[in-house]
Amino acid sequence: DDIAKYADGNDKAKARACFLSIPRQLARDYKKFSYAVVDQNNGSARKYGGSLQWLHDAGTILFCYNLERPERPFEGNVRLNSFKVYMADIGLLVSMLEDGAQKDIINGDLGIYKGALYENVVADMLAKAGKNLYYFERNSKLEIDFMIRFEDKTTALEVKSSGNRKSKSMDSLIEHYGVSQGIKLAASNI
DSSP: OHHHHHSOTTHHHHHHHHHHHHHHHHHSSSOSOOHHHHOTTTOOHHHHHHHHHHHHHTTSEEEEEEESSSOSSGGGGEEEEEEEEEESOHHHHHHTSOTTHHHHHHTTOOGGGHHHHHHHHHHHHHHHTTOOEEEEEETTTEEESEEEEETTEEEEEEEOOSSOOOOHHHHHHHHHSOOOEEEEEOSSOO
């Protein structure tokens, strides 16, 4: 409703389309934002980029930018055309799912969406702690959910939703890219 109330003319429909695509964006294995998910026939940054920025400026979404290299300063090597989008309000995200999904979530049945919800919660927490959001991905094989500065060190942060305790990407990042430490968050003992 606020999009219709505050967005300008043509941006209303585009901002709404971007907004409504977010649950589908997060459900994908490869979470880089895709304009084709917004509009499969004519989705492009040129058409929807301003509307997506409007949602960010309104405080509705968070951008998480891919890094050229997992090195500090992070802002110095951001790939502006490669980013993920998270909701700034996890309750709003959950309310966008179909009827009954909220009850399933409360009962602990997160299904295939578990990873998306966990990642979004961590993104929201980091943003509320005043951190800019970054991730590192290379060739769809090496992906780290978040890159942060922790205890003044470049730190890989992985959010695990399954019982899988391995983190090949984190191990590779520490071994081959000079990242000093990693943190793994999971609902199990690691």
